[in-house]
Amino acid sequence: MVDDGSPDGFAPLRIKRVVRETSDAVSLVLDVPEHCSHRYRYQAGQFLTLRVSVGGQYLRRCYSMSSAPIEDELRITVKRDPGGVVSNWINDSATEGDELLAMPPEGRFVLRQEVSASAELIAFAGGSGITPIMSLVRTALAGTARPVRLFYANRGRDSVIFSEPLAALAEAHADRLVVSHHYDEDRGVVTAADVEAFIAGAGDADYYICGPAPFMATVEKALLTAGVAKERLHLERFTVAEAPPPAADAGEATEEVVIELDRRTTTQPYRDGDTLLQTARMAGLRAPSSCETGSCGTCMARVVDGSARMLNNDALEDDEVEEGWVLTCQALPTSRTVHVVYE
Ligand SMILES: Cc1cc2nc3c(=O)[nH]c(=O)nc-3n(C[C@H](O)[C@H](O)[C@H](O)COP(=O)(O)OP(=O)(O)OC[C@H]3O[C@@H](n4cnc5c(N)ncnc54)[C@H](O)[C@@H]3O)c2cc1C
Ligand code: FES
Known part of the structure; x- marks a missing residue:
């Protein structure tokens, strides 16, 4: 990781423009300084981790790029989460000229490289889940000949983000882009039958899903039931799933964690409740991390x-996971000693 003097590899990006998308969503165009532009190159579908100070507390949150790499600006779009700290702070207070600390882009919710030119891209977005999907759709249309279908669910017409850019894309690519809007206020929440109807006639296709957890669960289940192979599903979750209950055999108290990082081996006594990442930090190690949400x-x-x-x-x-990989920001040790290697 490049050390640019900011905590944990974060760099300050200036807000170049604030665009009010809807009453509860705002886009921020971020200015990436020339000297670190190589670190902020991204693939469609990836996200940035921001570190902001709200009410004297430092908080990290991830935001997907709603811009596409082919555009000459980097843009994120943030929707208010009722009761949420950072999304409301950004919607109410982010101002042109302010600086935000951001980690370089990350994420695996990206276009598959080895896909055939005719494979369809079928995307399901719910609410703010449109952000990475907008980037994926725009990139697929600009850089490939793939047909694209987009199902976009919202509570009502007022909450549709990117309504005009989507209409313009649909007009410009009328031969291979289908955009279907779903409004809960008209038809109730999305059901398995809606999903099945939307994918009718699909053959070789990749499916991208991003939105509220219940929406994603309905779409994922309906696609699997319809016979879509699991490896053709790509999911981006904005909210952290509920923690699983402790394993039945989690009785053994952990005493120490052995950590191999940068060819150094460190043994750190374990403090109850800490993740492996926190343990590495307690040992004074600069272990890699970004979102810290798994x-x-x-x-x-x-x-x-x-x-x-x-x-x-x-x-x-x-x-x-079977090979032993863990997300150290989410991993709690369950044996007397644990030996973990950052490769
Ligand atoms: C990979 C990734 C990409 C993302 N991309 C985007 C994006 O492009 N656009 C976007 O808008 N969002 C995106 N998100 C979501 C974003 O990171 C934030 O989670 C979201 O903005 C909410 O943050 P917040 O600080 O406003 O809410 P938080 O303060 O974290 O609160 C979240 C929710 O929990 C509730 N809550 C908080 N504390 C408690 C408590 N003690 N008890 C009960 N309930 C509580 C709040 O009421 C709120 O509903 C993404 C997330 C991930 C992981
Ligand atoms: S820091 Fe992102 S998964 Fe752990």
């Missing part, structure tokens, strides 16, 4: 001895 995979490391359980995992595949 979404980006930056903090992944391999448990080579002992065991740990993750509170949340939205980044690792099942086979990676």
Whole structure:
């Protein structure tokens, strides 16, 4: 990780423009200084982690780029979360000229490279979930000949973000882009039948899903039931899933954690309740991390001895977990000693 003097690799990005999208969503165009522009290159679908100070407290939150890499600006779009601290602070207080601390882009919710030119991209967005999907759709339309279908669910017409850019894209690519809006106020929340109807006739396709947890669960289940292969589903979760209950065999108290990082081995006594990442920090190590919500995979490391359980995992595949990989920001040790290696 490049040390630019900011905490944990964060760099200050100036807010170049504030765009009010709807009454409860705002876009921020961020100015990336020339000297670190290489660090802020991103793929469509990725996100930035911001570190903001609200009420004297430092908080980290992830925001996906709503811009596409082909555009010459980097833009994030933030929707108010009722009762949420950072999203409301950004909507109410972010001002042109302010600086925000941001980590370089991360994330695996990206276009597959090895996909065939004719494979359809079918996207399901709910509410603020449109942000990474807008970037993916725009990129697929600009850089490939792939047909694209977008199902976009909102409570009502007032909450649709990017209504005009989407209409313009649909007009410009009428031969291969279908945009279907769903309004709960007209038809109730999205059901499995809505999903099935939308994918009718789909053949070789990749599916991208992002939105509120219940929306994502309905879409994912309906697609799997319709026979879509799990590996063709790409999900980006904005909210952390509920922590799983402690494993039945989680009885053994952990005494120490052995950490290998940058070819140094450190043994740190374990403090009850700490994650492996917190333990590494207690040992004075600069272990990699970004979102700290189990979404980006930056903090992944391999448990080579002992065991740990993750509170949340939205980044690792099942086979990676089987190989011993964990998200250290989410991993609690479950054996007397744990040996973890950052590779
Ligand atoms: C990979 C990723 C990409 C993302 N991209 C975007 C994006 O592009 N656009 C976007 O708008 N969001 C995005 N998010 C979500 C974003 O990171 C924030 O989670 C969101 O803005 C809410 O943050 P907040 O600080 O406003 O809310 P928080 O203060 O974290 O609160 C979240 C919710 O929890 C409730 N809550 C808080 N504390 C308590 C408590 N003690 N008891 C009960 N309830 C409580 C709040 O009422 C609120 O509803 C993304 C998230 C991830 C992980
Ligand atoms: S820091 Fe992002 S998953 Fe751990």
